[in-house]
């Protein structure tokens with residue numbers, strides 16, 4: 001069976017762009033856009049909450065799921081890439097719902113340590129707050145049922 005150019009179905013989402021997920025390779029200092037996880041063929045689909053593993057097409061190492069708001073530094077800008085890598089390893093990515101952005105991120109590599117340390121001292125309180133909020137949420141939803 002032959003496929004003519006006319007019979008090929010164009011994917012509208014692939015054309016329009018913002019639906020792709022950026023993955024960064026810290027070794028090559030490059031970002032590779034991957035098909036959105038919801039558009040993957042069934043055998044490649046992953047469950048919600050499960051980490052998606054994408055390998056770098058260039059060096060084969062596991063890439064970082066940096067999030068839609070990630071703006072890749074220039075490839076030569078090793079310090080900026082190092083900053084992004086350190087932040088990523090501490091769980092700071094650039095995922096957001098699109099309306100309020102990913103929140104504050106340090107601009108310079110030298111600020112990263114302060115940022116991470118500063119966030120750590122705050123996070124105990126934040127964890128507690130989240131626990132309380134979850135408890136309230138659970139209570140509310142059980143009241144509704």
Ligand SMILES: [Zn+2]
Pocket residue numbers: 025026027028029056057058059060061
């Ligand atoms: Zn790579």
